[in-house]
Amino acid sequence: MAYLGNLTCRECGLTFTARWGSFENADEYRCHHDHVVHVEPSSGTVLAVDGDVADGRTLVQLHGLCPVCRTELATGLLPSCPVCSGRDHQVLLSGMIG
Ligand SMILES: [Zn+2]
Numbered sequence: 060m061a062y063l064g065n066l067t068c069r070e071c072g073l074t075f076t077a078r079w080g081s082f083e084n085a086d087e088y089r090c091h092h093d094h095v096v097h098v099e100p101s102s103g104t105v106l107a108v109d110g111d112v113a114d115g116r117t118l119v120q121l122h123g124l125c126p127v128c129r130t131e132l133a134t135g136l137l138p139s140c141p142v143c144s145g146r147d148h149q150v151l152l153s154g155m156i157g
């Protein structure tokens with residue numbers, strides 16, 4: 060399930076609109092720099108990196124690191140704040156996708 064909503068940063072107070080979460084056949088991973096990587100759940104194949112089609116490598120081949128900046132990828136992260144990069148937000152959901 061992917062979500063759309065307003066996030067209010069608890070660090071700096073900024074409110075911004077974002078989309079996050081996983082689709083049925085694409086788990087969402089985020090790195091420290093908030094690059095979004097979609098991964099096919101059964102094979103571990105990277106489908107897309109920040110919206111661009113990926114080169115077919117798997118998470119294992121990438122050692123669980125972001126193909127763009129080589130920092131560690133994790134699931135279930137909220138988008139980071141565009142101002143202070145904090146990830147602690149108050150969430151106001153406005154919709155769900157998929
Ligand atoms: Zn912030």
Ligand SMILES: [Zn+2]
Pocket residue numbers: 090091092093094125126127128129130
């Ligand atoms: Zn990255």
